[in-house]
Structures are given as structure tokens and as C-alpha cells.
Amino acid sequence: MGAGFAAVAAVLELRGLSKSWPGSSVPVFQDVGLFLPKGTHILIEGSNGAGKTTLLRVIAGLLSPDTGEVRVCDTTAEAGRVAFHREIGLASAGNSGLYARLSARHHLSFAARIGLVERRRRTPLIERAVERFALAEFATRRVDRLSMGQRQRLRLAMAFLHEPALVLLDEPLTSLDSAGREILAEAIGAHREAGRSVLWCGPSGEAPAVSPDLHMALADGTLRAA
């Protein structure tokens, strides 16, 4: 995606992004560029080990790139981590990242607070997340007593909770049943309608819950249109 978007506001902009692991002569990816306009849903697919999760972690600020720049809503993590991370929601791959002894509702409240969401907005956002991701039935139940699918819905709800400009989803279909996929599709649709964007990483050949606006593939360290 190139200069044609220059006049359009970008939610995410990647420039010359490269990442290698120490001791490895083969880069995970190199010279990755991407321009993601507002209200866009992009799917990045790739085979296992292609570097999708690493790319997502670099975008989220969990890892620093060797070269290049990640801009989210025209700011970088280096320029200001608070502003940068306010605009990012992340649901990583797998089913970790939850506190077994805390309830689903406590998780949402925790996510809102460490997300530095203003007090007056917290309760409405939490209630909307409970409704949107159908968590009401088990909202007060401890996480270690939830099914894997219910936990995944909670993890997704936490990623969308604070209305970030960009939600990063790494293999989000993990453990979701058909109802869960529908819930996710509706959440992505609502997020896009509000002018926000979603970046979905998934394994090659996996059908996403909702058709993407952009479809790209990461292979041999290069990101290109699929």
C-alpha cells in the first residue's frame, strides 16, 4: 500500500520494518511497509513460523524493530508510549494472559484501569463489552471456571474494550464456536463502522470470521498482497 493513501488518515503505518533474532542470519521479515487507513480490516496470513506473531508484537510495541518505524495514529511508541498504547488493543495467540482467580468482570475493569480509561467512560464501556461479547452469563465467575471459548471471548472483549483505533488479533478464532465467531464478526463490524481498524493475523487458508478489506500474506520475510 503506497503513496496513493497519502491524503487519507492512517491508523497504522509501517515503514521499512525489519526484525532478526540474535544469532540468526535469516531475518524474520525485512523492509515491511504498510498503510492502513481508518475503518479498515486487514487480514495478514502466513504459514506457521512465517513471522506473523513477531510482526504483531513489533506493531504492539512488545518488541523493537531492528530498523524501520511503526506509527499508530501518527505517533510512535518512542515519541510517547502512553498515547501510542491508548490506541492499541491486543488479543495475542493462545489462551494465556488471564488471571485464574479473578472474575471476567474484574478483568474488564482491570483492563479499563490500566488502559487509563477515564472514570466516567469505564462503566459504560465495560457494560457494552459484556453485552457485545455475550459475557453476562459468566461475568462474575472466576476465569479458571470458564470454558476455553468463554475465556477467548473475554480476551477479545479486553482487546476491544477501550475503543482503540487499532485492534490487533493474533489467531483470534482459537476455541471459538460458531456463535463466538459471529460475535467476533459483529464486534469487528461495529469497530470498523466507528472508523477504527482491525489487523487480523491467521494461518494460511483459515477462513476469517468476516471478509477483510485488505488481504495480505507474510512469506519469506516479505509482506505482499495475497
Next chain:
Amino acid sequence: MTSRLGLLDGVLAIVRRDAAIYFSYRFRALSQALIAVFSLTLFYFVSRLVGVRRFPNPEDYFAYVVVGLVILQALTATLALVPNNLRTELVAGTFERLVVSPLGPAAAVAAMTIFPVVAAFATGVVTLLIATTLFGLSLAGTSVLLAIPVAVLAILAFLPFALLVAALVLLSKQAGNIGNLVVVGLSLAGGVYFPPELMPSWIRWVTEVQPFTPALELLRHLLIGADTTDAPGVEIVRLAAFAVLMTPPAYWVLTAAVGLCRRRGTLIEY
């Protein structure tokens, strides 16, 4: 702009989370009280064997060691529990959420010290109550209340060391043992169980370079009326100096460790 109120909310969210997890284990507080009873019982009977020039009566040694045990709990909370909790976060994958939050990993780690310290403070109070009611410990009069702000100051003086050990955990992924090592070392050299002056002279410098010994001396002075090596004011200045002078560089080291892990790609590895 991030308001200070917002940051405070984020910090309190971590305290609230830690408290909720702690109290989700119903018998945790009770078991800690029982551990205090057993420790006190042990040292009560050990103290019956003590009759030396420094401690002419068994009660003198018992009082000496009880205050040592109370401070040791605070030290364990900051230097051993916090790094272990951080390691648990790394393994459970929950640290990732803190890293990508606007609150940020360094502030989150600093916030993770609060609840364990408050819990240690409460356990210390319970230990003193049990020691006075069941074992006849005699506390000094009104100066006992002054022990509260001094204990807070002592904890603030321990905090930079907790941040440094947390930085080591992030860098090495297994430095939790270093916290335990430091706690055991300080409990030996710092004067929990016996006066540091009993140690060989070549090791006594240890008492000068850490805040544990002045904290012990001050609290023994306030709680049981023991003498201090230097004037109490000097000991207070020493503690305050550790807190004020060491916390900013320790926080900087923690932030630098986070940055280094980001570059090496090891921030959420375990």
C-alpha cells in the same frame, strides 16, 4: 496528556488485582498468622536458652528477635515476593497485557510492590499483637505509634532494591532466587537474629551499605526501647537517603531493562 489521577487509577488497579487474588485463597491470611505463631513459639523457647551480657534476660533476646522477624517480613515482601510475582506474570502471559497498556511495564512493576508490602505491614502488626498477648512481649509506650511512619520510610528505602531485583528478573528470567539470597544474606548480616557486632570486623561494612540495619535499629528503639548505634535522627536520615537517592536510578534501571528486553525480543519470554 495523561493525568496523574489516571496513572493513580492504573496503579490502584494493580493493587486491587493483587488483593483480590490474595483473598481468593480463603486460608491464606490465617495460615500466615499461624506461621507467625509458630515462629514466635520457636524463638520464645530459643530465647529461654539465652543469658549473655547483651541479653541478660530471655525476654530481652525475644523482644530483639521479634522486631527482627517483623522487618524481615517487609524485606521478604519487597525483595523476594515481588520478583516471584513478576516471574509468575511472565509465565502466565499476563505481563504482556501490562506491557501494551498505557500504564506501562515499569510503572506496573513498581505498583506490584504495594500490596505485598501492605500485607507484610499487616502481618507485622499481627505478629506484634500475638507476641504481646500470647508471649508477654513488652512494647515501649507512646513511641510505638512513631514506629508506623518509620516502618513506611523503611519500606520506601527497600523499594529501590525491589526494582533492581525486578530488572534482573526481566533480564535473566530466573533472578527470583537473587531476591531470596539477598533476604537471607541481610537477615544474617543485618541483625535479625543476633547483633551485627558479633560478626567478624571484615564483614561489618555490610551494615553500613543497606537500609535494613538502620530500619531494624530504629524500630527496635521505638518498639522495645533498644539503643541505636547512631542517634535516631541519623538513622532516619540514612533511611530517607536510601529512599530518595536510590529510587530514581533504580526506576531508570528497570526502565532500561524493559527497553533492552524489547530490543532483544525477550520482554515476554520466560
